[in-house]
Amino acid sequence: MVKLPNINRELSACLQCGYCVRVCDTYGQEPWESISPRGKVYYLKQLQNRTPMDTILGRKVVVDEEFVDALYRCTGCAACWTVCHVSIEFAEFWEKVREWVVEQGMGPMPAHKKIRERILATNNPYGEPPEKRGAWFPESIKRVEVNPDVVFFAGCTASYRMTQISKAAVISLDRAGVKQNIMDEKEFCCTSPMLRTGQIDASRDFAFNNITVAENMGAKAMVTACAGCFKTTTHDYGRFYSNPSFEVFHYSQYMQKLLKEKKLKLTKEMKIKVTYHDPCHLGRHSGVFDAPREVIKSIPGIELVEMGRNRMNSQCCGAGGGYKSQYNEFATNIAAKRVKDAVDTGAERIITTCPFCVLNLQQGAKQIGANIKVMDLAELLVEATNPTEAALTEKK
Numbered sequence: 001m002v003k004l005p006n007i008n009r010e011l012s013a014c015l016q017c018g019y020c021v022r023v024c025d026t027y028g029q030e031p032w033e034s035i036s037p038r039g040k041v042y043y044l045k046q047l048q049n050r051t052p053m054d055t056i057l058g059r060k061v062v063v064d065e066e067f068v069d070a071l072y073r074c075t076g077c078a079a080c081w082t083v084c085h086v087s088i089e090f091a092e093f094w095e096k097v098r099e100w101v102v103e104q105g106m107g108p109m110p111a112h113k114k115i116r117e118r119i120l121a122t123n124n125p126y127g128e129p130p131e132k133r134g135a136w137f138p139e140s141i142k143r144v145e146v147n148p149d150v151v152f153f154a155g156c157t158a159s160y161r162m163t164q165i166s167k168a169a170v171i172s173l174d175r176a177g178v179k180q181n182i183m184d185e186k187e188f189c190c191t192s193p194m195l196r197t198g199q200i201d202a203s204r205d206f207a208f209n210n211i212t213v214a215e216n217m218g219a220k221a222m223v224t225a226c227a228g229c230f231k232t233t234t235h236d237y238g239r240f241y242s243n244p245s246f247e248v249f250h251y252s253q254y255m256q257k258l259l260k261e262k263k264l265k266l267t268k269e270m271k272i273k274v275t276y277h278d279p280c281h282l283g284r285h286s287g288v289f290d291a292p293r294e295v296i297k298s299i300p301g302i303e304l305v306e307m308g309r310n311r312m313n314s315q316c317c318g319a320g321g322g323y324k325s326q327y328n329e330f331a332t333n334i335a336a337k338r339v340k341d342a343v344d345t346g347a348e349r350i351i352t353t354c355p356f357c358v359l360n361l362q363q364g365a366k367q368i369g370a371n372i373k374v375m376d377l378a379e380l381l382v383e384a385t386n387p388t389e390a391a392l393t394e395k396k
Contacts, residue, residue, distance in 0.1 A: 004048055005100040010093055011048055013086040014041045020080035020090075025316055025337070026073050026323065029330040034070045037080040037090065043067055044097070063106050071101060072109045075334075076196050076321030077280040082312055091285055094321075098198030111326040112197040120202060123188040124156040134184035136163035141170055144179040147218035150254070152182050153210070153233070155226035156189050157355040165355050168378035169225050169251050175385050176255075176264040186213045192228040192281075195236055197322040207241035214246060221247040223254045225378065227282035227354035228320075234286065250282055252292035252353045252377055259298055267386045269301040274380075275347035276304060277338065277361065278314035279354035292353050292377055299384045307341040315341065317352075319360035335364025342372060349373045351380055 004011075020037040021027055033039040050061045071094070078091035101107035118127040136159060137143070150173060158166040173180050188210055191203045210233070214222055222244065224230040230250040237243060249257070258264040276296060282288045289311045296304050309315045318324065318334025339361060342350045350365075350372060352358055361374040 004044065005096050007044065007093065007096060008048070010088045011041065011045050013088060014038075014045070015085060016042060017085060019083040019085065023079040023083055023313075025077070025079070025318065025334045026075060026330065028337075029333055030073065032070075034066070035073050037074075040067075040070055040097075043070075063101065063104060065106075068101055068107050069109070071097060072107065072112070072197070072322060072326060073330075074321055075280070075316045075318060075323040075331075077316035078284055079313070079316065082284065095196060095198065098196075099200055100198075102198040108197040108199060108322065109326045112193075112199065112322050115193050115197070115322070115325060116199050116202075119189050119191070119194060123185075123206075124160060125189060125193045126156060126160050128160045130185040133159050133187055134182050136166050137182055138167055138171065141174045141180075143181045145181060145217075147220070148181040149179040150181075150221050150223050151214045151217055151219035152180050153187060153190075153214075153222050153224045153226075153229055154182065155224060155229040155355065156193075157359065158225045159187070162355040162359060162376075165358065165376040165378050166225055168376065168382040169223075172255065172264070172378060172381045172385055173223070176258045178258070178263075181217060181219075183210075183213050183217070190226075190229040190232040192232040192236075193322065193325075195232065196228075196320065200240070203236065203240040207237040211237065211242060211244050214244070219246050221249055221254070223249050223251055225251050225355060225376075227279035227286075228356065230288075231281040231286050250286075250288055250291070250353065252282075252295055253288060255295050255377070255381060256291040259295060264381075264385070266299050266384045268384050270299055270380075270384055271301040272349060273303045273305060273345075273347050274349045274351050275307055275342045275345045276310070277307070277317065277342070277350055277352040277357060278311060279352060279357045280314070280316050280320055282353055283314055284312055292351070295377060296351060296380070299380070305345045305347055307338075307345055309341065317354075317357040317360045318364070319356045324356075324360060331360060332363050332367055335360040336367045337364070339364045339368060339370050339372065339374075343370050347372065349375060349380075351375060351377055353377045
């Protein structure tokens with residue numbers, strides 16, 4: 001008998017109706033039933049019901065490399081959950097199954113193992129020097145060492161790869177009079193790349209570090225640039241260590257707050273048409289839909305148009321759940337499909353609120369030669385608050 005994780009309710013509830021197949025973007029890339037959510041649940045049910053007769057009859061009912069590969073051909077977007085007639089919470093379900101597969105010594109995939117190695121060695125998945133984590137911070141912005149209003153948590157991607165996003169975020173915070181600081185090399189990876197791939201062993205220690213460092217700085221709040229960091233800090237840290245003692249905001253939420261308090265002045269009229277892409281970790285997983293839209297619509301002259309799939313039904317950009325690191329070509333194809341949705345609206349720009357979404361959507365736009373600009377909300381707000389180019393282009 002195969003001892004499965006605690007997923008009996010979900011396996012018993014699944015109707016095998018196939019609604020999840022229709023909305024699965026990774027199935028769209030490789031339309032094999034074994035890759036679809038329904039196919040993987042069916043396989044798990046066969047494992048659950050396995051008997052010695054399967055062995056006698058030569059039936060292949062084992063956790064093998066083929067099943068593990070199918071399990072990781074998934075972005076973890078949980079679009080399958082939105083159409084599930086028995087409300088299986090697939091975001092947590094797939095992570096739980098991946099954790100079990102890792103415990104069995106059968107996973108994760110090679111790229112994910114390398115990510116874990118780099119995180120444990122350098123506190124980031126890119127293997128970059130920890131001492132350079134805060135090198136992006138503009139010298140022109142004052143850092144408040146004691147009791148800042150905000151500790152800005154850039155996250156790994158905005159610290160080492162998409163630094164224009166973190167720069168734009170702290171510049172816009174500064175223009176609103178926010179007293180802020182960053183954690184520099186004491187900021188560790190939130191561990192989302194490990195959690196989403198079933199590798200949970202380091203999450204307690206990393207959560208302890210990030211929460212304790214921010215508390216010792218006297219931070220009143222933490223603001224994250226990354227949707228994945230936001231979900232991990234607000235949803236997962238409590239599982240492994242503790243919920244933060246301070247408020248945690250996604251950047252879009254905090255800017256919405258500043259606008260309501262009339263602390264952020266939008267000084268530039270922007271006569272452009274934009275569309276907004278909901279990151280899965282911020283939207284579908286965390287329920288943050290209105291904040292970024294309200295901030296965008298508050299900019300004078302701007303027109304926000306929606307793509308057909310939005311909010312709870314938004315299409316994934318293709319980069320989540322370790323999918324891009326292991327299956328980059330397919331991830332870019334999914335991003336290209338999403339960019340086409342944006343182009344169909346007539347928008348000039350795609351605005352989103354996640355560095356990884358920006359990165360993958362930019363690659364998708366390049367793949368199809370789309371004449372549309374992909375940018376983060378922070379970059380848009382820097383324009384709308386009349387930025388100084390020198391601060392944005394400042395060298396590391």
